[in-house]
Amino acid sequence: MKSKHLFLMLSLLFVLSIALVACAGDGEPEETTDENDSAEEGSENEEAAGSGGDLVITVPSDVVSLSAQGQNDVPSSNVRENIYETLTTLNDEQEIEPGLATDWEQVDDVTWEFHLQEGVTFHDGAEFNAEAVKKSFDRLADEKIASPYVFLIEQVESIEVVDDYTVRFNLEYPYAPLLANLAHSGTGIMSPTIIDKDYEQLEDGGDVDEYINQNPSGTGPFELEDWSAGESVTLTPYEDYWGDNAKLDSVQFKVVSEQSSRVAELETGVTHVADQIGPNNMSRVDGLPDASVLQSPSVSVSYIGFNIEKEPFDDVRVRQALSMAVDKDQIINGVMNGVGIPAIGALAPPVFGYDDSIEGLPYDVEKAKELLAEAGYEDGFETTIWTNDNEQRVDTAVALQAQLGEIGVDVEIQELEWGAYLEGTANGEHDMFILGWSTVTADADYGLYPLFHSSQQGEPGNRTFLADDEVDELLDEGRRETDPAARKEIYTEVQEKLVDLAPMIYTHHQEYLLGVSDSVKDFSINAQGIYQIKDAYIEE
Structure with missing residues (x-):
């Protein structure tokens, strides 16, 4: 079957040519209607609209934390975004829309007021109100919690x-990106009950998020x-949800680490969605009689980072040399089969602040050798590169190993x-x-501040440990x-400065590749890499 290409890039570029703060408008929600509002359970109308099914999604990695304020990783976010909600949201065009806040007002340059949805309850029965919002944000800012997301509300x-x-x-x-930051899942509102109980177990010697990870609400x-x-x-629909109810009976995020195994489970019907199938499996999936490839652009970057606190990467000439010795086109075409920018x-490109006039370091092996010699490494050196078990990252490491071998x-x-x-790179135990x-906020503040500001070293995002x-x-x-x-x-100016500092090698902006069964309807993945499953269902 032909691939289902989601050509969102042009619309994203158009919308993000103006600042996100200008897209917020007055915060008024759009009117929505539910075709099933008047349909009785089991009626012909409901069957026509589609609902039900136990969706199985195979994913390469397990979640790390089920706390909204826990580890900043995509596998965890994909689950948490269905459990927690935020005051604002971003739509497919990256425009800011109401979430748990119905509207908002900027009182003055440094004061914002948010009016909240009424009649909303947490999964544990606690009431959603202003006190609950305050308690959740106060915890996020608590130094004892040390959330990697605290930079969102600094x-x-x-x-x-x-x-x-x-x-x-x-x-x-x-602060211009405030409304966009409040759409980030790291600001998701947690039940005041689980917050109190997590603090109680923390006082008794437990770990941060220990209670919340077992009892997310x-x-x-x-x-x-x-x-x-x-x-x-495994998640199930919350029956007392304040909005339109989810259509699925359940969704299971099943850990299958190998790409080929995820595709095999899609082939045999064990799973409905296979995430990160990899470019090499696209034709295999598109050749299936009952499934196809879902390909979608992203607001992400894939990179190779240096630990600047370790020799020889504390020398900018070494970092520039290695950057100039890497042929990105070979990685994109050889490892990614041409999938990626x-x-x-x-x-x-869709992110506010992107500048296509910036020129990166060129691919120049001879210049790379000269820089290494200047830095005192004419004969090269030995180092290590870390990767997780993502097949494309492993293949990238192999390609890098060969290319850097050319300069010794x-x-x-x-x-x-x-x-x-994640733990090792956050602790600075790595070389490369x-x-x-x-x-995820489609704003340069989120794309650069956590990655490169010295206050964000380690778990928040700055794993190169740049301090400039x-x-x-x-x-x-x-x-x-x-x-x-x-x-x-x-x-x-920041991006030009980063070209010279060379804390990392930016290889490509990826495109998401998933294998999806034809029985799955209204499922998608957004530019942030988050599955959109609330309206999904399985057609039997």
Whole structure:
């Protein structure tokens, strides 16, 4: 069957040519209608609209945390986004829309008020109101929690309860990406009950999120049924959901680490959706009589990072040399089979702040050798590169090993389990590593600040451990500037500075590749890499 290509890139580029803050409007929700509102259970109307089924999605890695404020990784986010909800949301065009907040008002440059949905309850029965919002954000800002998402609200000085369904955000300074940041799953509102109980177990010597990981409770359309660590997570619809109910009977995120095994399960009908099938399996999936490839652009970047705190990567000449010794086209065409857009920096084309005039370091092996010699490594050196068990990342490591060998750099490849990989790179135990970053707010602040600001070293995102005063100053300035044109100029300067500092090799902006059974209807994946399953169902 022919691939289902989601040609979203042009629309994304059009919308994001203006600042996200300008897209927010007055925060008024759009009217929606539900075709099934008047349909009785089991009626012909409901059958026509479609509903039901137990959806199985095979994923390469297990979730790390079920706390909205836990580990910042896509496998965890894909589950959590169905459990928790945020005050604002981003639609397919990356425009800001209402979520748990019905509308909002900017009182002055540093004060925002949000009016909340009424009649909403958490999965554990607790009431959603202004007090619950305040408690969730206060926990996010708590230094004892040390959430990797705290940078999303660093500019928030305090949150006030105005009345039962109104909260006021008091900012330290004007902050343009606020509404976009509040759409990030890391700001998802958690039940005040689980927050209190997690604090209680923390005081008794437990770990942060220990209670919440076993008892997640949000306001989302799905709630946790079961989490068998290393095997699967199963969600079921929340019957008292405040919006239109989910159509599926359940959804299981099943861990199958090997790409070929995920495709095999799709072939045999064991699974309905196979994530990250890889470019090499596209024709295999498209050749199936009852499934096809779902291909979608992203706001993410794939990169090879250097640990700048370790020799010899503390020398910028070494980092530039290795960057110039890598043939990105070979990686895109050889490893990715041509699927992906060459990257010149961390920001993908649809992201606000992207500048296509920036020129990255060229591919120049001879110049790379000269730089190594200048740095005192004329004969090269030995190093290691870490990757998790993602097949394309492993293949990228193999390609890199061969290319760097041409300039005398002997690279040993070390493959780690996903959780250990995240922990090790957050702790700075690596030399080089292969990873990716999704700019889920579609704003340069999120695409650059956590990756390169010195305050974000480790788990929040800066796993290269870059610390540069000029970069920090520019990133701080970009957060405070509210004029879109001035912000773009700032982020252009940041990106040009990062070309010279070379903390990482930006290989490509990926495209998501999934195998989807023809029986699955209304399923998609957004530009942030998050499955859209609320309206999905299985047609028998």
